[in-house]
Each structure stands twice: as structure tokens, then as C-alpha cells.
Amino acid sequence: PPPPPPECVSVCQLGEFSDCIKICILYCVSVLASFRGTVQHGLPLEIGDTVLFILSPQGIFPCTYIHLKNAHIKNKGQFETVIPTEDSVITEMTTTLRDWGAMWKRLYVKNEGDLFHRLWHVMNEILDLRRQVLVGHLTNDRMKDVKQHITARLDWGNEQLSLDLVPRREFSMVDPDEISVTELFKLMEHRHRKKETPVPASTHHLFVHMKSLMSSNLGEELEVFFHIYDGRENRPLSERFFVRLNKNGVPKSPEKTERQCTLFVDLGSSDLRKDVYIVVHIMRIGRMGAGEKKNVCSIQYRRPFGCAVVSIADLLTADSKDDHLLKVYACTTESEWYQIHENIIRKVNSRYNLSGSNTGLAVSLQLLHGDIEQLRREYMVLFTRGVSITKKLGFSDIIMPGEMRNDLYVTLEKGEFEKGGKSVARNVEITVYVLDIEGQVMKSYVAAGSGEPGGDEYHSFVLYHNNSPRWAEQIKLPIPVDMFRGAHVRFEFRHCSTKDKGEKKLFGYSFVHLMQEDGRTLPDGTHELIIHKCEENANLQDSSRYLKLPFSKANLPGNNQAVKGTKESFWITSFLCSTKLTQNGDMLDLLKWRAHPEKINDSLSKLKEIDGSEIVKFLQDTLDTLFGILDESSQRYGLKVFDCLVHIINLLQDSKFQHFKPVMDTYIESHFAGALSYRDLIKVLKWYVDRIVDAEHQDHIQQVLKATEYIFKYIIQSRRLFALATGGQSEEEFRCCIHELFMSIRFFLSQENKITSPVTQTQAVFLRTFPAVYGELLKIFTVKEVAGFVRETLGSLPATAHAECPLEAVKLHCIAKTVESQLYTNPESRCILLPVVLRLLQAHMQEQRDLVMCARILTSMLSLIRKDDSPVVSEEVDLIVDSLLVVLMRTILEITNRPQPAGTNMRLQFQDITGEFVACLLALLRQMSDKHYQQLLQTFTSKDDLRDFLLQIFTVFRILIRPEMFPKDWTVMRLVTNNVIITTVLYLSDALRKNFLNEKFDYKVWDSYFYLSVIFINQPCLQLESFSPSKRKRVLEKYGDMRVMMGCEIFSMWQNLGEHKLNFIPAMIGPFLEVTLVPQPDLRNVMIPIFHDMMDWEQRRSGNFKQVEAKLIDKLDSLMSEGKGDETYRELFNSILLKKIERETWRESGISLIATVTRLMERLLDYRDCMKLGEVDGKKIGCTVSLLNFYKTELNKEEMYIRYIHKLYELHLKAQNYTEASYTLLLYDELLEWSDRPLREFLNYPMQSEWQRKEYLHLTIVQNFDRGKCWENGIILCRELADQYESYYDYRNLSKMRMMEASLYDKIMDQQRLEPEFFRVGFYGKKFPFFLRNKEFVCRGHDYERLEAFQQRMLNEFPHAIAMQHVNQPDQTIYQAEAQYLQIYAVSPIPESQDVLQRDGVPDNIKSFYKVNHIWRFRYDRPFHKGTKDKENEFKSLWVERTTLTLVQSLPGISRWFEVEKRELVEVSPLENAIEVIENKNLQLRTLIAQCQSRQMQNINPLTMCLNGVIDAAVNGGLARYQEAFFVKDYIVNHPEDGEKIGRLRELMFEQAHILEYGLAVHEKFVPQDMRPLHKKLVDQFHVMKSSLGIQEFPAYVRASPVHFTNGSPRSSCRNSVPNIISPDGARVVARRSPLTYPAVNRYSSSSLSSQASNEVSNITGQSESSDEVFNMQPSPSTSSLSSNHSASPNVTSSAPSSARGSPQLQDKHKHSRENSCLSSRERPVSAIYPNPLDPAQVNTHKQINTQTNSVKEVNNTQFSDTVGKLLCPPVPPSSLPPFTPSPTECQSAGLVSNSPVLSGSYSSGISSMSRCSVSEASGTEATTGDHPAHQGPTMPNSVSSGSDELIRRENKTPPPYSVYERSNPRRPVPLPHSLSIPPSVDPPALPPKPHQLRTSSMKLVPTSDPRRADGVPHVPRPRPLPRKVSQL
Secondary structure, eight states: OOOOOSSEEBOOOTTTHHHHHHHSOOEEEEEOSOBOOOSTTOOOBOTTOEEEEBOOSOOSEEGGGEEEEEEEEESOSTTOEEEESSOHHHHHHHHHHHHHHHHHHHHHHTTOHHHHHHHHHHHHHHHHHHHHHHHTOOOHHHHHHHHHHHHHHHHHHHHHTTOOOOOEETTEEOOTTSSOHHHHHHHHHHHHHHHHOOOOOSEEEEEEEEEEEEOTTOOSEEEEEEEEEETTTTEEOBOOEEEEEOTTSSBSOTTOGGGTEEEEEEEEGGGOSTTEEEEEEEEEEEOSSTTOOOOSOOOOEEEEEEEEEEEGGGGTTOOSOEEEEEEOEEESSGGGGGGHHHHHHHTOGGGEEESOTTOEEEEEEEEEESOHHHHHHHTHHHHHHOOEEEOBSSOOSSOOTTOOOEEEEEEEEEEEOOOOSOSSOOOEEEEEEEEOTTSOBOTTOBBSSBTSOOBSEEEOOOOTTOSSOEEEEEEEEOOOGGGTTTOEEEEEEEEEOOSSSOOEEEEEEEEEESBOTTSOBOOSEEEEEEOEEOOTTOOOSOTHHHHTSOOBGGGOOTTOHHHHHOSOEEEEEEEEEESSOOOOHHHHHHHTTTTOGGGHHHHHHHGGGSOHHHHHHTHHHHHHHHHHHHHHOHHHHHHHHHHHHHHHHHHTTSTTTGGGHHHHHHIIIIIOOOTTHHHHHHHHHHHHHHTTTTOSOOHHHHHHHHTHHHHHHHHHHHHHHHHHHHTSTTHHHHHHHHHHHHHHHHHHHTOOOOTTOHHHHHHHHHHHHGGGGHHHHTTTSOHHHHHHHHHHHHHTSOSOOOTTOHHHHHHHHHHHHHHHSHHHHSHHHHHHHHHHHHHHHHHHHHTTOSHHHHHHHHHHHHHSOOSOOOHHHHHHHHHHIIIIIHHHHHHHHHHHHSOOOSSHHHHHHHHHHHHHHHHHHHHHHHHOOHHHHHHHHHTOOSHHHHHHHHHHHHHHHHHHTSGGGSOTTOHHHHHHHHHHHHHHHHHHHHHHHHHSSGGGOOHHHHHHHHHHHHHHHTOGGGOGGGSOHHHHHHHHHHHOOHHHHHHHHHHHHHHHHGGGGGGGTTTTHHHHHHHHTSSOHHHHHHHTHHHHHHHHHHHHHHSSOHHHHHHHHHHHHHHHHTTOOOHHHHHHHHHHHHHHTTTOTTHHHHHHHHHHHHHHHHHHHHHHHHHTSSSOOHHHHHHHHHHHHIIIIIIOOHHHHHHHHHHHHHHHHHTTOHHHHHHHHHHHHHTOOSSOOEEOOBTTBOSEEHHHHHHHHHHHHHHHHHHTTOHHHHHHHHHHHHHHHHHTTOHHHHHHHHHHHHHHHHHHHHSOOOOOOEEEEEEESTTSOTTTTTEEEEEEOOTTOOHHHHHHHHHHHSTTOEEOSOOSOOOHHHHTOSSOEEEEEEEEEEOSOHHHHHSTTOOHHHHHHHHHSSEEEEEEEEEEEOSSOOSSOGGGTEEEEEEEEEEEEEESSSSSEEEEEEEEEEEEOHHHHHHHHHHHHHHHHHHHHHHHHTTOOSOSHHHHHHHHHHHHHHHTTHHHHHHHHHSSHHHHHHOGGGHHHHHHHHHHHHHHHHHHHHHHHHHHHHOOGGGHHHHHHHHHHHHHHHHHHTOSSOOHHHHHOSOOOSSSSSOOOSTTSSOOOOOGGGBOOOOOOOTTSOOOTTOOOOSOSHHHHHHHHHHHTTTSTTHHHHHTOOOOTTSOTTSSOOOOOTTOOOSSSSOSSSSOOHHHHHHHHHHHHTSOTTTSOOTTSSOOOOOGGGOOOOOOHHHHHHHHHTSOTTTTGGGTTTTOOOOOOGGGSOOOOOBTTBOOOIIIIITOOOOTTOOOOSOOSSOOOOHHHHTTOOOOOTTSOGGGOOOOOTTSOOHHHHHHHHHHOOOOOOOHHHHHSOOSSSOOOGGGOOOOOOSSOOSSOOGGGGOSSOSOOOOSSOTTOSSOOOOOOOOOSSOOOTTOO
């Protein structure tokens, strides 16, 4: 191209392009460097971009950044492609490497390192090869090799990356539009087969590399001989490979690799068997005896050393060049050396032994496969470096013409010698010479083997003292052909003396001639030669002297008995491998026929007996001889010459000689000169054909007909020579002869015979060879004439034949050859032959016979038809369509419905047939035009025929688009298939509309049409969204989006249906829905309105569209779970349908349906997105719960509901949430009854009765409750099962069930359970899934999980979420934000089971379950200051905001989290807060004292620290702060309503002092000696504290019961001993635990709580004005009593990101370090794992003070009177206390742990601004009103809505019963399931009830009042949650 301007180039604008293309050259620019385009009008470029431009002066980018290429544009328009005019291989490399580049990076991301590196190397290699091609300096052969390497690597990479298979022809990509579909299929199949099944090589070669000989006794040079040996026939298969080793055992010439490496070539497949061996003989060069001393003699001898053998079969499994160490064996007797290898093979151990324990031959052996030229290309280095070729003895299995070889192999077998007057036998050595006709020694023609150059002579090895030596030593004499005549071999025999001189004395010689006088060479075989005696000084130089003597005993004349009788003889074996010399006298007689005319007859007769290899050696000479005889004596020898010619022609059919066919072809074209021969050949051939019908023996005639091809070649060439010589004379005569010959042929072909008739076999022989004649006839006759011959000949075949007749298959084979011949490719002849071909083909396909051949014929036929408008092509297509279209479709249907064969080869063949027939059908349909379709449809005379045709073709099309029809990577073929299908469907849809609508409507045809259209659109190969951008662009350029085309056609056909649409409602809803889920906007816009149409028609028919709704919902679940659909589809579905129904009369119900479906889509999309995650997390479970509820409550789809129950169950099991798994499975269990109704097989359940399934579910649920340590729930189910067993008298199972129940009781008492923590989580922002968006939940934490761990887990589940650092409710900006916000803090559970927690004597193991199970409500407290804050005493203004959260379901349930249903807020006044704090501290002290008394504490430190914290804080002003705040006159005057509460506070303070006094008495009893000083200090400080409080003597009600024992005697309840002064109006109470007030259990500190309160306040209200002052308060024991405790509550949530719960603030951590160190490892508490059951702030006691006081007075008030002041421990029966073992994983005590006040890690005075629970809560009760006895149930706080409102709210919602506890806690007015109903409780309630209490006739008893409602409204039953169906699952 012309160079660009020096500065810049210009890009033509899109609008100008069409104009400028006409006036300028179009160039394509490849960008070489990136350019940012920052200049004016600059065009930014990236490396690899393509830009179209014209040469123009405008500056856009630097010209040095680009490279110019010529280009052209394809598919102008929206999808146009710029194609550079360069080699297509380069273009493919460029696009492929770009695609690979992106995928290569993804491999790195996926950590597929191996493929990443391999692909990287291949990409670099392709780039290097691309450079070579671009340079253009390669030769044609080299270019071909480079392109082959490129395409091989491209295909490898595509296969590794799962990309498409690329069809290629001669290395270039093929455009599928430019070739027929059948050709495309062949190319794809060829590449697929090449990839899958490489063709096994028939020729093999053995590579041998001699490394070294390892032996300890070396010291002499060695000779090593390798050869291949056939152990079955006991003969060598190859010549020898010879390596010389030095004295160290390594090759003498290491630099010459050809002397140590060889290739044993031309091994056949039959040679790779177990009994073929590599034999190695080793000779040493040295003294006669191996151990002889060195002497003066320098003469050396070749002596046997050892032998090694290895089987070739051992190398077959070796993939690479393996090194072998071969064992070397030696003869036990030297005379056995000649057969040592045979003895080793036969394992005759007595005749050989190891030559040394450490002797081994190191060689490298490798089998190579393929022809030698292929090896030269693949192993170039091997041949370049040098390797010798070791040939096979004799010719290879396939003899190639032009192969030159003339090797004579002579084996020195044995000899018989006389002693020669010596007392011992001789040491005989043979010296071999080759002498020419002049008697001169021929140089370098004696070779011991390949690897070493030939020498002038050869010395045999010497056997010691042996007069009958056997050598079996092979030598090679590669004598040229021209030197063979007159040459001879001389063998000289010498005795090798072992005396000092070591001389070699000549004593005889033998010789043999290499060629006889008549020209024949020495015959192969063994020859016994005469040994002629001579002396050392005999003159053998003059060979003429001895050549006249006889040389062989076999050739001696009869009168020479003297020589025959001699004992001395020498035997040799000769073998000639020559392509020029012969040993056959008959062949020489035939070739010299002119010299001996009388022998012509015999020579012609004997020709058939001559070996084929001899004939092909002299092929041209033999043919010249035959035609010479024919020309001279045609009458006499014509028939015999013809027979000889037939014999030679058939000889070339043999696989061994088939490569000589080109030699004969060359002879016919260039050397044949028989111009008159055609007459005789035609005459003899016709004579044979005429005799066929009458002849008894057909064998010879069949041989003649086999040679028909070459006979016609000779006839035609002879006629052409004659015409050339005579100017075309006798033309008519020749034509007449040919016509007569064909008449004879047609006559014998027309004969109908029996199947086994010889004539039938002769007909088959002719038909096999007949197609080969067409090409020869075309050399003389016109195309139409030859076509006429063929048509008449094939037409003469008998029409009716049996299916099993072998002639039928041959007919088809003949037709196949005809269609593939040159004759058929011509359109003129094709129209003549086509009817004959179609008739025969149709007959076979209708009968389903020989389908492989039928497919082959049809493929060839259709490959020749090009897409053309010419009449000839149109007529051909007409003929094929009329004859074969219907039968072709029927054939495809039949073969695809057959079961596939079992064998691999048969299955491949089966798949090939299917694919070929499919390709034929596609090719035929692609050729059909509108006219063809019209003609086809007109051929159907009746509607039934047309209907059958349409059904058939639609069915075939469905088969064609099956995924298994073509291999996965055949995308090109699939796209062509789809293009043909959609084109055909568009043609046929008109016929469907015209013929099968209105009164002629046919549902089956229309259904088949719609079904085809739907699966067409849903094919994976048409989902362009899954393709790479480049691939998507290519598809759109060529075919467009075929899904949209088909979708428009569906819509059009649907609109034509009219009222017949009702036939497809609801059947087509699912398929059409699947189509609309395809992510193609245009397709969705076309198809979604069909649903409106369906709703409209269904409304007309039924008055509703319930069917449409049901079908939509059913299909949506399955389709979306498969990954179909997206958020865009949901919005589009909603908007399109809402718009469509705006004007409909049924608009309201339509909107309802659309809303329901849209909501379901939201949940399904969320579910699918969650399920994509790897591990089971809360998001997955929550999403499944949301979907499950939707199916239950809104859709009432029982089957889907049950399916999702089991999906949720599996998720819980995977996450080891066994309790939640039990609750989940319980949902299904509750749908079943104890009945015998049979249930069908469903999910993993077999067909069984309802009773059996419910039993199985019960057992599974109990097992999971057991694993989840929720044993109380398991007990209830065990009882229900036991009752069932008892009712059936199944005592065996009843016994097991009772034992299981007992084991659960044991586990409750014996095993430890961790109490989980609970967390409130808010999900805010639009980016959360629908089921979480802008909602708040309470989550049940995992074991040992603290707030920080939980928060981190949530952030891991939602990695894009932002953690909110405050606890305030977010505003609307957060709700509407396009982000994710998480708000997390801890909450406290509010237990429901008050009866259990109130009772004394119930072990903590039991109580702990009810504190954290069946929880509906949770509490969270936030302290704040109201009004002006008093800096001296912040308690005056410290209020608590208490939030109570009510859930939709209780925890635990079917999920670890549930949504908050109601939120309530109340404010607790400072006075009420003070009361709570002191109550909690008093309860804690009581608990510790009781545990100490009952010896549950192994260590008294907790009590010590608690006492120290309370007393020390009080002394320093703790309680005094409360006095200052609430007991002053100003407060009492300003708050007259708080009088009772102030009194209550005063009483609690007195009570605390009394408890402390009692505690000190207990402490004194148990304190160890080393802590006595501390105890004394505590006593002193206590007296100071009493004085500061002004206490001289305790009031009576305090003295009466100083300590309330929660778990032991005395059983006097302190919970009612003090009047409740808190009025109902004092606070709004909501049951919710806050992270700010969550108990950090068992952290101990001796400090005041006042500073703690300040810190808590400052942590929470960090933004307040006085926060700095609070934080700056300094502790000082000498000043205020509030200044000593500087701990902050670990549960105070601040705006800081650190968690408020498990990680205390910095000062908190410092505070606890000393205190916890005082505890033992078991006593050191694990904070926050024991939640607090109740908060007294929400429990308002309404009993009057005097009532409670009286109740206290009833207690024996003298019990502890003596102990006051004496600090003596009262007698407490230890037996009444349960055993207790402190443990970090077990609740220490109900009072200490569960009812702990807000201890922020410390035991302090009980004065705190952060309260946990009151005394009433600590004792496990909610205070009752004064109007009701306590046992009737606690009342709700005043802040909670009224009982009637609560009842209404509960009745209006009937969610599934998720909790076992719901059955016993009638929180909602719904009937409890039979399985877990609980008997009515008695006073006091027993828990769990004893077994005999369940022995009632009714198992449905429930409590009559709801403990959560104040009004005690009776229980209202509700129906079953789901309507039962007949097909109950």
C-alpha cells in the first residue's frame, strides 16, 4: 500500500464512508501502540484496535503508531466485519489469540496454574510462527509445515479451553455458507475423529542407543552386536547392528552418534509380539584365554564374552525413551555359544550362567511408529545428529517402487575339520574376502553389521580347541548389481596357535560363486562348501587357479567320489535381498523368450508360480514381454497372454504390492506400445463374459472380471495409440466392439439366480470393478455416451432381489462408486444417472437396509449440488425431494429411536450414520426454494397426509436440536442446523395456518409446532449471552438472533389461533414462560403479552384465571431454580402486563395475579442468588424460610411448601443447626395424621402409609433434637410415639421409646448446655435481598459466639455492607439508600416459662433451658440523661430507655433468626432504675451465699470479691449517692407519687446491709487462712457502712429472713417479703434485653458502681455535654464513695466501632485483669453466655405493701435472730441444694449467673445505672396484679397493648407452627399439634409432666389461659394450617 503522509492519517466518518469508498483505496489499520488522543480531534487507540481510514491531511493520531493493511468489508451494515486481505491463517491466529488472552488471565485467577503456563508457551509459539508467516520468506514446503504446526496448536488450545472446533480445509477456516452441509459435516467429523481416535500405525521402528557395558573384569576391547530375533521360528528378522567398545566398556567413538545409535526399521505389526526379542552378542578382542598372562605375542582374537536378551513386548508400554540394564549371560560350554540366545529364551539354565554379578549392558530402547518420512519430520534432531539404519532381512510388508536394494547376507554356520596331525583340536578362525571378476579383493564390501563401515575382510571369532565349531555369524555383502557377475567369496581357514608366537597358520580355503552362468544368483539356503587344503605359503592371489575347481559338494559330478568322501566341510547360509537380481530361472526364460521361442508356452504357464516379489522387480520387462508375444503370435498365445496379464494385474491388488499400481499406470501411459492389442483384449474379454452363464466353474472368470479396470486401461490406451498412428481408422469397428461387449455384460447381469449361485457371485465381482471403468471410457466416448452405458448396465440388474442377497449390497456399493466418480460430477451425465441412483437408493432406505452405504451415497450426491438458480439444479432438487425427503425423515426417526449398540466401534458407526443422514436432510432443505416447498405441499392430496408430514418434520427438527446430536464443540454445525430449521419453519407455518385453522383445527399439529419453537429458542447454542463478545459478534453478523425471529413467529401464529387459544391454556403457559425467561429483551417484549392474552381468554371461559396463576407459579419455581430469569425480567413482566390489563374489566384480579407472581419472582431470585454461595449461612436459611412462608401463607401450595421444608432441613443439617432442623421437619410432620392412608413416593420417601411416614418423621426429629441438646422437646415426641405404640400393643417399640425418653431425662440432668446469646440485626438499604430489605431481626448466636464474632460473621456474609456505629433507628435516607447498612447489637431474652423459673428446688440444668428457649420477646436498654445533669450526682437524671422487640415466631424455630413484628419503647425513671440495681445485687449476693453454704463453690473467691465490691463501694459512698439523690426533701416534695418507691429503695438498702452481714458470717466460716486479713478488713468496713447508712438495728421484716435461698432450704420466698413500691405508672416496660445491659457474668471487682455508672452513661451518650466530666472523674477511696469504681459496662454500645458486648472498653479491661487472676481456671467466667431471664422493670407488682409484709411475717422470724451481730452461719440443710460444679460452660447458679445485675464485669455494691433484672425477675416471675393470685399467671406490663388487642392480632395471623414450645405456650389462639400438646398445668406446675399424666383419652388438652395475656381469654382453636389433599405427599 502507498505510505501514509509523514505526520498523520485520517479516519473517514461513518456518514462519508459509502462515498469515499468509491474514490479511495480502503485500508485497515492495526494499532501498534496505545494513543490517548488528547490532541484536538484525536482518536484514542488501544493496541490491537482496527481502524478504517482514507488518506487525508487531517491529523488524528501519529502515523508511526499504526500499520497499514489492505482490507475488505463483509456484511455491510450494522454487523459489518472488516477483514484484512491477508492469509486466512494469520487472521485466525490474530482473533484466536485475542480470545485466548482474556481466558488466559481468567485461568490465573482460577489458580489453574498448569494450563496457564502451558497455554502461555503455546501462545508464544504461535506468535513466533505468525512472525515467520508474515515475513513471507518461507518455501512452499516450509510454509505448509508452519501452517500445520499453527493449526495443530490452535486446535489444541481451543480444545483445552473448551472452545469450538474449527472446520478447516488446507489449513484455512471454511465458511459454512460456501460449502454444502454434507461437506461441512465431513470436515467436522474428520477433525473430530482425528482428535479422538488416531489411526494406528502399521509400520514400526526400534530405536537403540548403546550406552555402556558395566563389568568388574573388563580390560579388553569389546564388540557388541544387536539383532531382532523371532523366537517362534528361530531365525533372525534383521541384520546386525555393530558397536565397538573400548576397554572401559563405553563406545570407542562417542562423538559419532551413528556408531552407537541405530533404527531397526520396517517392523510390521505382527513383529510386535512377546516371542520377538532383541538379542545382543558381545565379543572380546584379546588373548585366547580370558585369564592368560600378557606375553610378547601381540596377536588378538575375537572370543565369545556374553549374551543378553529382551522381549520387544516389554517396550510396548514404554511411552518414552527408557533406559534398560540388561543382564549379560555366558556359556557354560563354549561349543554352545551359537545357540546361547535360544537357551536364554527357553530358559535352559544348565547351559548358561551370569557372566558376573555386577555385569550389565546399559542401553536405551524406544519403539517409534509411522513411516520413516514421518519420523524424519517428528524426530528431526535424531536424524540430524546421526543414526544408522539397520534393515530387515528381506523386504518389508509393503514394497515401495523405486526402492533400491542389493544385499547378500552370508551366515557362517559350522565346519568339520580334521586334527591335521595334532594331538588336540584346532582353534579355527575364518577370514572372508569378496573378489571381483578380475580376482581382486573388493574394498569395503564386507560388513559385520550396520553402525560400522564395511571392511576388506572379516575375521570370525575363535572357539578354543574345537574341530567342529559352530559360529552362526552373519555378515552382509552389499555388492553393487553391476559387480555381481563373476564375483566370488573366499573363506580362508587358519589355526590360531596358543604358543608364545601366537601365529595363525593357513590350512585350507573354500569359495563360492555369487552368480551362475545363466544369470541366476546364488540360491538362498544352506550350502556345503568343499575345503581345499593348502599351506601357509600357498599362492591364493591368482584366483583363476582355484575357480576351476568344484566349490560345493552338491554340484560335484558323480565320478568325483574322492572329494565327496572327505570329512572336512564348511557350511554357509546365503540370503539375497535384491530389487534387480533374481534367482528364478523361469523368470529369466520368460524374459529371454526371443532366444528360446520353444519355451514360450511353458514360460507363460509357469509365470503364475513365480513369487510376486520377483514379478514386480521386473514388472515393466514382464509386461513388454507379454505384449510382444501378443503382437507376434496373438492367435497362438492370445488366451495365455491374457491370463498372464490378469494374473499380474490381480497380483497388484495384494496389499504387499499395491504400491506398484502407479508403476503399472506409468507403464500404460508412457511405455505401453501395443497399438493393436485392443482387438485381442476385447475379443478374449467378451469370450469370457459370454461363457459366464453356461460355465460350471466361475473362479477363473471372476479373476478375469477383477482385472476389468486395467484390462480396459490397456484397451483404451491401445486404441488411442492405434488412432494416433492411423489417424482414427476403424473407429466404428471399435465402437461396435465396445457396444457388443456391453451387450454381453448386460445379458449376464440381467440373469436372476439363486442367492448361492456362482453367477450371482460373478455379477457381484463385476459390479465391484465396473465404476473404475468409467474414467477410461471417458477418454474416448462422450459424457452422455458413457452415462448411457452406465445407466443401461445398472438398469439391467434384476429389480427384485432378496434382502439377504449379497448382490444387493454390492449394487449399492457400485452406486456409491458411481456417484463419487468423475462421470457423476458432470451435470450432463448426472441428469441421466440420477433416476437410476434414486430408484435404488429409495428401495434400500425404505427397507432400512445398508444404511451406512445409503448415507454415503446421499452425502456424495448432495455435496455436488450448489445453491444455484439454474433449471438443472432446480430439477435435481425436485427429483431428490420427491424421492427421498419423506423416506429420509422416516429413516432419521427410526435410527434415532433405536437403542445404541454396545460396542464402541458399532456405536461410533451408529453416530456417524445419524450425523450423515441429518447433514443430508439439512443440505436438501437448504437447497429448497419457495417453489420447491410449494410443489412439495401440493403433492399431499389429503389433509391427513399433510398432517402426518408436518408432525414428522417437526419431530425430526426436535431431534436435530438435541444436545447429543452433535459433539459439544460443534457450534458451527449447530448454527447451520438452526438456520435451516427456522427457514423451513417459516415456510411451513403458512401451510399450518391455511390448512389447520378454524373448522379444520388440529391440536396435535399446532402443539407440535409450539413445542418445537420453544425448545428451539431455549437451545444452549443460541444463548448468545453466554458467548464471548467476539463469538457473539460473529454469530450476529452471519445469522442474526434466531431466537427473536422464532419468537416473532410464535406470537404471529398465536394471534392467528383465535378461540382455539383455549386449547393451549394452561398447557403452553410453562413453555412460553420458559421462552420469556431467556435474557433477550426483544424476545421478552414479544412473548410476555401472550400471558395477557391467556388471562383474557381464560377469564372469558371460566370467569377467572386460576389455572393461569397456578401454572405460572408452578413453573416459575422450577425454571428459576435452574438459573433462568433475572431482576430485569421481573420488572418487565410486571410493567408489560400491568399496562396490558389497564382497560380490562377484570383489572383488579389481574393486578392481584401479577403482584403475586412478581412477589414470588422476588423471593425466587433472592433464593437463587443465596444458593450460589458456597457455605450455608444465615442468608441462605433466611431466604428459604421466606420462600417457604410465601408458599404456605400466600399461595397455599402444599407440595412446594413441603419441598422447601426439606430444602431448609438439608441446609440446617449441613450447618449443624440440629434444633432448627427438627423444628423444620416438624412442619411436615404436623401435616400428617396417625392414619393408614397410603402415600405416594415423594422426594426420598418410599411409598408407605401415613402412619409409617409420621413415625419415621417423629424418630428423625427426636434424633435431631437430641443432637441439638433440645431434649425437652424430644421427650414430648417420645411420649406421643409411645402412646401410638401402646395403642397398637407394640410393646417392643414401646419399650425402646420409654428407654429413649429416659435417656433424654438423664441427658438433661447430666450434660452441660451452653446458653446462646441473642443479637438484633437491622438490614437497611435497597441493596439487600427482598426478604431482608429494611427489616430487623433477632438472631440466635452460635455456641461461644460473642458480639464481635457475630458482627464479623454478618459482615463476611454481606461483604459490601457498612456497619452502623450507633443504635438509634435509621432515618429514611438510610432506608432508601442504594447500599447495604447493618445495625447489630445484643439483646436479652424475656422468658415465657415463669412457672418453672419461679419454683424453688428446680435444678439450674432445667431452668437454663427455659431461659433461652421459646422466646418471643427481647429487651434492650439505653441509658440517657433527662433534664439538667447534676455533675455531683448523675443518678438524679439518669433514665433508661427500654426497647422491647416481639418476634413473628419464637426462638429457636425453623431459623436462627426471625423478623421483629412489634417494637415497644418505655422509659424507666432514675428511682426505678436504682431499685432494680439494688434488687439485682441483693439477689446475686443471696445466690453466692447459698452456693457457698451448699459447697457448690470449689473456691470462695467469687463471694469474697462480691462482698469486697459491695462493702468497699458502700463505704466510699455508693449507697450514699442514692440517699443524696432520692431521700432528700426536695425530691420527695417534687415527686409525691414516688413515695412508695422511695420506701422500697430504703428497704432494699437495709436488706442489702443485712444480707452483707449474713454473708460475712458465711464467709468467715469458709475463708482460707491467708485471706483472713481481708475478711477482717471487710468486717471493719461493713461497720463503717452501717454507720454511714444510719443503721443500728435491722427492721423486723429484714431480720426475719436475711437470705433468700433460690435453690434450697429454708423454703421461704423472699420474692414477696418486701412491699413493691414501684407503681404501674412509673415506667413503660418493654421486654427486650439491650447490649448495654447484657450481663458480663462472673467478672469480679472490688470497687464502687458510681463511677461505673458514669462511664456507662458516657459510653452511651458520648455526644452529651457532660460526657467529658463523667469520664474525668478520678477514683479515690478516701473521697466520695462513688469514685472507686472506674469500670465501664462491657455491654454499653457506643458510636465507636468496637463491640459493646464481649470486649469491654479499655478501662474495663484494665479493671478486670487483677480480679480475674484471683480465680481458678474453672471459676473464671465466660462472660455473656448465660443470658438473663427476666427484667423486673417490665414486671410491675401491684400487691400492697402490707400484704407482702404480712406474708413475710408469717415466716418464722426467730430462725436467725441469734445470728444477727454474732455473724454466725445459720444451719442450712445441704441436701436440699442441687450438686453444682462450677464450669465456664455451665450456669453457676440461677441467682449468680442468670439473674446477675448489670455487673459490667464486677461484683459491686449493687448500685448501678445499668440494671439487668429485678428481684422478681431473678426469682423467675413477673409480678402479678393485686387482683389475681400469682399462680394464675403474670400480667403484661402496662405499656403493652390490651389483651383484647393482642388476641385480635394473634388470631388474624396463622403462620406455620414453627416451635415446639408454641404447643405448650398458647401465645396465639391456634390449636396446638397433637404431637406436642401439653397437659394443663397444676399449681405448682410439674415440668415436665410425669408419664402417667399423659395417659388421658384426649391428647389435645391445652392451658385455659394465655400467660402472655392479662385478660386470660380462653384458647381459640384454628383449623389445620393447610387444606388436606387427596394426593397428600
